[in-house]
Amino acid sequence: xxxxxxxxxGSIPVAMSSAEIKRKxxxxxxxxxxxxxxxxxxAREFIEHELDFAVSHTFGGNTSCVQIDAGHRDYVLCDLGxxxxxxxxxxxxxxxxTGHTFHVLMxxxxxxxxxxxPFFMPAYIPGNRIRLYGCHERLEEALxxxxxxxxxxxxxxxxxxxxxxxxxxxGCEYEIAGLAVRSKVQRHGGDSYGYxxxxxxxxxxxxxxxxxxxxxxxxVRAFVEFFREADLVIFDSQYSLADxxxxxxxxxxxSNVVGxxxxxxxxARRLCLYHHEPTSDDERLAALLxxxxxxEEITRAEHPVEIxxxxxxxxxxx
Amino acid sequence: xEVIAKRLADTLVLSPxxxxxxxxxxxxxxxxxxxxxxxxxGRDCVVIDLASVEYISSVGLRVLMLASKQAKTQxxxxxxxxxxxxxxxxxxxSRFHLVLQVFPTLRDALAKLSAEALAAHDAA
Numbered sequence: 001x002x003x004x005x006x007x008x009x010g011s012i013p014v015a016m017s018s019a020e021i022k023r024k025x026x027x028x029x030x031x032x033x034x035x036x037x038x039x040x041x042x043a044r045e046f047i048e049h050e051l052d053f054a055v056s057h058t059f060g061g062n063t064s065c066v067q068i069d070a071g072h073r074d075y076v077l078c079d080l081g082x083x084x085x086x087x088x089x090x091x092x093x094x095x096x097x098t099g100h101t102f103h104v105l106m107x108x109x110x111x112x113x114x115x116x117x118p119f120f121m122p123a124y125i126p127g128n129r130i131r132l133y134g135c136h137e138r139l140e141e142a143l144x145x146x147x148x149x150x151x152x153x154x155x156x157x158x159x160x161x162x163x164x165x166x167x168x169x170x171g172c173e174y175e176i177a178g179l180a181v182r183s184k185v186q187r188h189g190g191d192s193y194g195y196x197x198x199x200x201x202x203x204x205x206x207x208x209x210x211x212x213x214x215x216x217x218x219x220v221r222a223f224v225e226f227f228r229e230a231d232l233v234i235f236d237s238q239y240s241l242a243d244x245x246x247x248x249x250x251x252x253x254x255s256n257v258v259g260x261x262x263x264x265x266x267x268a269r270r271l272c273l274y275h276h277e278p279t280s281d282d283e284r285l286a287a288l289l290x291x292x293x294x295x296e297e298i299t300r301a302e303h304p305v306e307i308x309x310x311x312x313x314x315x316x317x318x
Numbered sequence: 319x320e321v322i323a324k325r326l327a328d329t330l331v332l333s334p335x336x337x338x339x340x341x342x343x344x345x346x347x348x349x350x351x352x353x354x355x356x357x358x359x360g361r362d363c364v365v366i367d368l369a370s371v372e373y374i375s376s377v378g379l380r381v382l383m384l385a386s387k388q389a390k391t392q393x394x395x396x397x398x399x400x401x402x403x404x405x406x407x408x409x410x411x412s413r414f415h416l417v418l419q420v421f422p423t424l425r426d427a428l429a430k431l432s433a434e435a436l437a438a439h440d441a442a
Contacts, residue, residue: 214377215343241376241412245383257376257412291411298404299373 001202001318002069003232007062007083008310010208010238010253010275011112014061020281027055054286059276060312062086063112064208066234070199074101074177078195078206078234083312084116091122098127103177106134107208108192109142117143118152128161133168133176135183135193140165168193184226186210187219188252196226202318204232205268208275211244211252212262220262227266231318234310235259237273237288256292263305264296270306271296272316285309321349326442329363329428329435330356335370338378347381354385359393363431367424369400379414386418395419399427 007013028051037043047056063081070076075091077084091100100122107113122128132139147156168174170193173182180198185191187210194207205227213219227233238253256273263271273292276285289309296305308316319342322333330353338346356362366382368374374382382398389396397419401409409415421427428436 214340214375214380217340220340241379242383242414242417245380246387246417255376255412257408261376294407295411298407299375 001199001204001231003204003234003316003318004067004069004087005065005083005310005312005314006067006077006087007065007079007081007116008059008274008276008312008314009061009063009081009112009278010236011063011278013063013082013112013115014278016058016061016282024055024282027051031055052286054282057311058282059285059309061278062312063115064107064275065116066206068179068197068204070177070179072178074103076177076179076197077102077104079107079113079208080104080115080117080120081112082116082119085119085121086312088116088120088122097122098125101129101131101177103131104133105176105181105183105195105197105206106132106136106139107186107194107206108134108188108190109136109139110189110209113209114143114146118147118154123159123161123163124154126160130161130163131166131176132163133166133174133181135168135170135185136191137167139167184222187212192252194226196230203230204234204318205230206234208234208236209252210236210254211250212254212258214258214261220265223262224266227262227268229266230268232270232272232316233259233263233266233268234272234274235262236275237292238275238277256288257295260292260296260299260305260307264299264301264303267303268305270308270316273307273309276310319345319349321346323349323353326428326438327432327434328361329365329432331365331367331424333367333370337373337375338371338381339373339375340377343375343377343381346378347384350381350385354388354396357389357392357394357396361394363395363435364389364397365424365427365431366396366398367400367427368398368402368405369424371405372402374405374408376412379408379412382414382418395431397421397427397431399424 062083064079065083066078068076144156183193192209237256241255241257399421
């Protein structure tokens with residue numbers, strides 16, 4: 001099973017500023033001085049192996065969209081944030097414009113999780129099939145309203161693909177494109193739903209836009225079971241724990257610290273920090289990853305949890 | 319979990335020991351409650367001395383946050399002090415050092431919160 005991240009940012013898409021790009025270039029050039037990098041291959045080697053991630057890469061700015069690729073001919077996505085546009089363009093460029101089937105598991109209908117759909121080009125092309133799965137009663141209404149005047153010039157009714165909405169029952173298991181899929185309600189404005197996806201003994205949990213109240217022991221126990229021994233937990237770590245318990249309490253997001261603790265309790269294999277705070281630049285997110293790895297290290301009992309930070313373009317093989 | 323309470327003039331110094339985690343947080347919360355009730359404007363200050371706490375989890379930090387909120391609502395003053403290195407790291411990673419009054423030592427906490435308590439501490 002391969003997990004591809006097309007959008008990893010929370011709340012709103014962001015783009016790097018000229019000042020940030022200049023900072024990266026200055027840092028890279030200073031570090032490269034005197035290194036005798038005369039060819040593109042030498043420069044690439046230097047960038048890949050010697051520069052820090054925050055200098056040589058970016059975490060990216062597209063909002064939530066994750067692809068679960070288990071080798072099935074159909075495509076499976078979690079959410080339709082702005083990353084879905086990049087995914088769709090990639091499929092059309094490499095596999096052609098039509099004849100595709102897409103299955104999309106929707107966590108909820110906040111803008112940052114649906115805003116990629118008006119720009120999801122396969123939706124406008126006859127011969128494509130799109131199945132939108134979710135636990136919310138008003139999922140179809142939310143997507144139709146987004147593709148309608150006065151918010152958008154091309155109405156939903158002009159989408160030429162065969163589009164179907166499929167209501168899921170939380171806690172029930174479904175087979176979707178060869179994957180076993182189960183959803184769980186999460187604490188978020190208007191509710192959100194996490195998905196546990198399994199195939200051939202491998203499991204990934206997609207759990208974003210989910211606030212955790214650690215003193216609610218029943219809730220903690222339910223999430224620990226949902227995450228139990230997962231190979232990968234994709235976790236909403238938008239806030240610091242202090243913010244989540246103070247000024248941003250009840251805003252519906254969680255923290256790196258709670259992610260580590262939940263994965264330790266669940267004996268999950270990997271924790272992937274996700275739904276990054278839009279005000280965090282690459283240096284801040286790289287520091288968050290370092291701190292989270294340190295937190296896992298100093299709080300570890302006997303079960304180690306590998307810590308990863310998602311970025312647009314990251315691929316993880318389970 | 320044991321929480322030792324000691325009065326220094328108008329200040330209650332509470333000293334928990336061991337780990338504050340899922341197993342002990344409720345006991346810790348219950349132990350703080352009577353002292354927090356009197357942590358108000360013109361009444362007691364509260365200092366939570368973490369010198370004997372070797373670990374605190376998110377649920378323990380939430381107890382501290384709720385205690386701090388209660389003290390603020392009542393117009394009282396609450397501080398924590400004497401964090402062991404691991405606990406200090408946990409405070410920094412969780413950013414709790416930015417939302418709670420954290421002091422290096424008990425004496426530093428008393429110096430900030432109550433001159434009378436500081437005098438009682440130094441006289442002891």
